[in-house]
Amino acid sequence: MRLVTWNVNSIGARLDRVLAWCEEHQPDLIGIQELKCTDDAFPHDAFSHLGYISYTHGTGRWNGVALLAKSSVRDVTKNLNAQPLYEDTTEPRAIACTFKDVRVWNLYVPNGREPGHEHFAYKLEWLKSLKETIHAELNEYKQLVVMGDFNIAPTDDDVWDIKDFENSTHVTVEERNALAKVLQLGLVDVMPRSLKGKPFTFWDYRALMFQKAMGMRIDLVLATDTFKSRIQDIWIDREERKLKGGSDHAPVVVDFE
């Protein structure tokens, strides 16, 4: 079976690429982030032609997450338990489902903008609510995966050069501690295999960052030990990031069972 997480940076702008990728790589379940479209505007038909049922959670211009499955799934959940608001709205950043015997959470963690920003405090609150949600889920599910764009580089090795990250988000002690609290519930950050170079999942569009190998590992797959033991391979499709008209994030592919 094949499970994938991918921040597509607008499903509207990326539709042809995402369809082509799915056709070539045949994920059984793919979680995508940053839809930038409403549930109504989501291209359900285009995916159903490829055999996917799409479960979407999007409200428009920003954010948005979806799960696309080759077979029907159960217990679709949107939002975290007691998810904090941002500017009085519950943003569409979390969706979960039960796929066969595996519980899968697909996340788009808030960016944080800069340390000290209101959005940074929101990011930490959001991660706290993620911890509480996953804590509750672990009572029910042993085969659990929490994946998506975490907007956190877990260690200094997960960025091209930590010296370039002074006063930056994604690498602060606060963010890493908030992630560590989720892991302490009984999950492991499963390290993906890179097809070339360091196992980065994101390269900024600007300044030839991809060509200079200046990336970050911020798209993560967290798994319980019982699910991790079923993983045969986990790898980053950097080839997709190379292509013209691609997302700035690469798909992370989990082959299991």
Place this chain on the structure above:
DNA sequence: ATGGCCGACGAAGTCGGA
């Protein structure tokens, strides 16, 4: 040392991304 791109919205320029 700095900035360098891209997408949505909407029709120019601003915001968000990380």
